[in-house]
Amino acid sequence: ETGVTQSPTHLIKTRGQQVTLRCSSQSGHNTVSWYQQALGQGPQFIFQYYREEENGRGNFPPRFSGLQFPNYSSELNVNALELDDSALYLCASSPKDSQETQYFGPGTRLLVL
Amino acid sequence: AQKITQTQPGMFVQEKEAVTLDCTYDTSDQSYGLFWYKQPSSGEMIFLIYQGSYDEQNATEGRYSLNFQKARKSANLVISASQLGDSAMYFCAMREEISSGSARQLTFGSGTQLTVLP
Numbered sequence: 001e002t003g004v005t006q007s008p009t010h011l012i013k014t015r016g017q018q019v020t021l022r023c024s025s026q027s028g029h030n031t032v033s034w035y036q037q038a039l040g041q042g043p044q045f046i047f048q049y050y051r052e053e054e055n056g057r058g059n060f061p062p063r064f065s066g067l068q069f070p071n072y073s074s075e076l077n078v079n080a081l082e083l084d085d086s087a088l089y090l091c092a093s094s095p096k097d098s099q100e101t102q103y104f105g106p107g108t109r110l111l112v113l
Numbered sequence: 114a115q116k117i118t119q120t121q122p123g124m125f126v127q128e129k130e131a132v133t134l135d136c137t138y139d140t141s142d143q144s145y146g147l148f149w150y151k152q153p154s155s156g157e158m159i160f161l162i163y164q165g166s167y168d169e170q171n172a173t174e175g176r177y178s179l180n181f182q183k184a185r186k187s188a189n190l191v192i193s194a195s196q197l198g199d200s201a202m203y204f205c206a207m208r209e210e211i212s213s214g215s216a217r218q219l220t221f222g223s224g225t226q227l228t229v230l231p
Contacts (some may be wrong), residue, residue, distance in 0.1 A: 035219075042206075042223050045218035048218060104150075106155065
């Protein structure tokens with residue numbers, strides 16, 4: 001158990017819809033990162049939030065957006081869903097500026113039809 | 114740009130034997146960290162072991178050890194005394210360790226599916 005939780009566990013949406021995924025960080029961790037893992041591939045970095053501001057982004061379009069709240073919980077929002085957005089979405093929390101690793105939640109499996 | 118290569122899509126090992134999962138990396142950074150994660154079919158990424166680029170000794174965590182060869186840019190995971198519960202996908206990942214101000218994201222390889230046979 002990492003102390004990182006995600007909701008929902010599974011989600012089915014149709015193309016063009018919008019989705020919000022949620023993550024609760026491990027206690028004491030003020031940095032959260034989101035990753036997309038397509039079937040059969042390694043996770044790809046989407047973005048990272050530190051103290052409620054985005055401080056880094058991977059190669060994902062603007063329709064992928066996020067929020068981090070004062071209690072360090074986080075949301076990933078995806079607008080105008082496409083079929084290729086079907087994936088496992090993982091969030092990971094870590095303390096900022098430390099050698100500690102990122103601890104992952106169980107993920108949300110999103111299926112876009 | 115950082116890159117991680119895992120050349121073994123699948124590996125089989127007999128229970129109680131040791132197995133080595135290969136990982137090579139490419140980076141121009143001088144300071145970086147190397148990680149191994151285990152991902153069971155449930156999906157959660159479980160942290161196994163960490164090696165810093167300036168660490169002189171290979172990292173060990175219980176049955177896991179990391180065979181770090183900096184000149185060859187390799188960071189192989191060795192699992193000793195394999196157990197049935199070790200069957201899972203294993204990912205090697207890298208992170209730059211420079212100062213704050215930018216995201217220090219993990220860059221993952223494509224993974225190796227390990228199957229432990231009874």
